[in-house]
Amino acid sequence: MKRSVLFIVLFCVTTCFQGFAQQTTKERIPLKHGAHRIGKRTDAEMQHWRDYGLGQFIHWGVYAIPGGQWNGKTSTYAAEWFRSSGLITKEEYDNLYKQFDPTSFDAKQWARQAKQMGVKYMIFTTKHHDGFCMWPSKYTDYTIADTPYKNDIVKEIVDAYSAEGIDVYLYFSIIDWSHPGYTTGRSITAKDRKNWENYNPFENEEQKQKYEEFKTFTRNQLMELLTNYPRTKGLWFDGSWDGAWMKEAVWVDELGKELRTMHPGLIIGSRFRADELGARHIDSNGDLIDDYDQRFERNLPSTLAETGGNDWDCVMTIPENQWGYHRDWSLSYVKTAYDLIEMMVKANSLDGNFVINFGPDGKGNIRPEETKIAQEIGDWMTVNKDAVCGVHHSILEKQEWGYSTQKGDNIYLSVFNKPMNNQVRVKVPKSKNNDMIFVIEKAEFLSDKKNVIIKDGGRDKSGSYYYDIAIPEDIQKQNIPFVILIKLKEVNKGEKASYQQALT
Numbered sequence: 001m002k003r004s005v006l007f008i009v010l011f012c013v014t015t016c017f018q019g020f021a022q023q024t025t026k027e028r029i030p031l032k033h034g035a036h037r038i039g040k041r042t043d044a045e046m047q048h049w050r051d052y053g054l055g056q057f058i059h060w061g062v063y064a065i066p067g068g069q070w071n072g073k074t075s076t077y078a079a080e081w082f083r084s085s086g087l088i089t090k091e092e093y094d095n096l097y098k099q100f101d102p103t104s105f106d107a108k109q110w111a112r113q114a115k116q117m118g119v120k121y122m123i124f125t126t127k128h129h130d131g132f133c134m135w136p137s138k139y140t141d142y143t144i145a146d147t148p149y150k151n152d153i154v155k156e157i158v159d160a161y162s163a164e165g166i167d168v169y170l171y172f173s174i175i176d177w178s179h180p181g182y183t184t185g186r187s188i189t190a191k192d193r194k195n196w197e198n199y200n201p202f203e204n205e206e207q208k209q210k211y212e213e214f215k216t217f218t219r220n221q222l223m224e225l226l227t228n229y230p231r232t233k234g235l236w237f238d239g240s241w242d243g244a245w246m247k248e249a250v251w252v253d254e255l256g257k258e259l260r261t262m263h264p265g266l267i268i269g270s271r272f273r274a275d276e277l278g279a280r281h282i283d284s285n286g287d288l289i290d291d292y293d294q295r296f297e298r299n300l301p302s303t304l305a306e307t308g309g310n311d312w313d314c315v316m317t318i319p320e321n322q323w324g325y326h327r328d329w330s331l332s333y334v335k336t337a338y339d340l341i342e343m344m345v346k347a348n349s350l351d352g353n354f355v356i357n358f359g360p361d362g363k364g365n366i367r368p369e370e371t372k373i374a375q376e377i378g379d380w381m382t383v384n385k386d387a388v389c390g391v392h393h394s395i396l397e398k399q400e401w402g403y404s405t406q407k408g409d410n411i412y413l414s415v416f417n418k419p420m421n422n423q424v425r426v427k428v429p430k431s432k433n434n435d436m437i438f439v440i441e442k443a444e445f446l447s448d449k450k451n452v453i454i455k456d457g458g459r460d461k462s463g464s465y466y467y468d469i470a471i472p473e474d475i476q477k478q479n480i481p482f483v484i485l486i487k488l489k490e491v492n493k494g495e496k497a498s499y500q501q502a503l504t
């Protein structure tokens with residue numbers, strides 16, 4: 001009898017709750033070509049991607065020849081957009097490839113430098129918006145094979161980086177100013193977005209027909225890249241914001257499936273396609289399209305909530321808004337190695353990878369400023385890479401001194417704001433059990449394994465506990481960001497005092 005009453009009560013509660021849940025959850029729009037998965041991929045390839053921590057981006061193409069300057073004039077435009085800068089005629093730009101002869105290019109040297117820097121993956125521009133192909137594509141005459149250099153640069157890159165154990169991803173621009181069938185499509189108005197089904201990107205029938213050729217060409221090139229470079233791990237798409245491409249949701253989705261079938265494990269970023277309602281990158285239900293969120297310099301997240309629980313990486317320039325080689329770096333603030341290291345660890349602490357861009361010159365040299373940064377980051381990574389690679393966000397909350405990451409039981413505190421009193425005050429999480437408390441069981445500085453003094457740092461009004469870790473003198477003097485590895489242990493509150501004594 002009692003049992004059945006309980007049953008009825010439980011039944012009522014659950015049905016009420018379900019009704020409530022249904023009322024409060026926003027109704028999902030049925031989409032055929034939105035995200036095909038909610039949440040993260042769980043396969044080994046993607047886990048491997050997640051563990052990279054640091055990547056390198058390389059923007060290299062014929063735009064490296066002018067390097068942002070022409071006839072004595074300097075463009076403030078992004079150097080890789082030089083064709084649109086107004087300083088060069090289209091005809092002049094489209095003939096630059098005849099001079100492309102990077103005699104100093106040494107892929108092995110680039111790969112060695114990247115390895116020394118601590119890079120685990122790299123993204124290479126196979127074709128930027130100008131349409132120039134860094135591989136000998138058989139579908140156009142505007143390629144590396146038609147330059148004095150002739151050699152297949154994509155192959156040289158894939159081989160050299162793979163040999164160093166660095167995974168290669170291919171950047172591919174959907175925008176292609178060199179193809180006669182390419183069109184941006186009629187610009188999209190707010191009205192078009194509401195009435196997407198009727199949005200017509202084309203001005204006339206001929207343009208529509210020609211765009212079909214462009215689609216075939218794009219598909220052919222992508223198949224060609226995956227066929228020629230089977231070691232490629234993934235594709236990084238750019239320039240997919242054109243109305244004509246966005247309107248092709250069904251076709252592009254099919255193409256993505258085809259690419260995945262021919263290349264199992266392939267990783268595709270979120271900037272490849274739109275859904276059938278014209279939502280690009282994040283679909284109309286708010287779900288991330290494809291495998292990871294491709295973030296940019298200007299939208300590095302600040303909280304875990306902002307990442308939406310998605311896998312993500314963030315590509316970052318060294319000067320402001322310059323990806324390709326620009327001769328003049330005095331036009332904007334140039335980030336230092338430590339600016340970049342801090343952004344990297346911030347990204348890692350929020351479950352993201354950080355990708356630093358390099359723009360080699362027209363002869364194939366990596367500029368000295370970039371080499372210096374690569375060396376400084378490499379020196380830091382040699383000591384501290386455990387805080388960057390194979391980690392995720394930690395159980396500690398964000399604290400003033402910097403960022404924390406975690407791998408298993410190891411918690412890495414990366415300190416960027418060194419306290420004036422040379423004590424790092426660490427707030428430990430609260431135990432779920434009221435009688436228990438977290439203590440720092442072990443602490444070591446990655447650059448100096450001795451001499452760790454931990455003191456009780458007291459308790460705040462909310463009942464959180466603190467510990468002070470003294471910064472050894474040699475590390476104080478180095479005056480660069482440093483990492484402390486700690487291990488926490490849950491002990492009975494009574495045990496805390498004796499525990500802390502034992503440590504000091």
Ligand code: JFZ
Nearest residue numbers: 078080081238239296297298315323
């Ligand atoms: C694009 C390109 O136009 C640019 O030349 C470079 O290759 C870069 C990596 O990608 O530029 C963008 C595109 C999107 C954003 C920023 C730069 N964004 O969404 O912040």
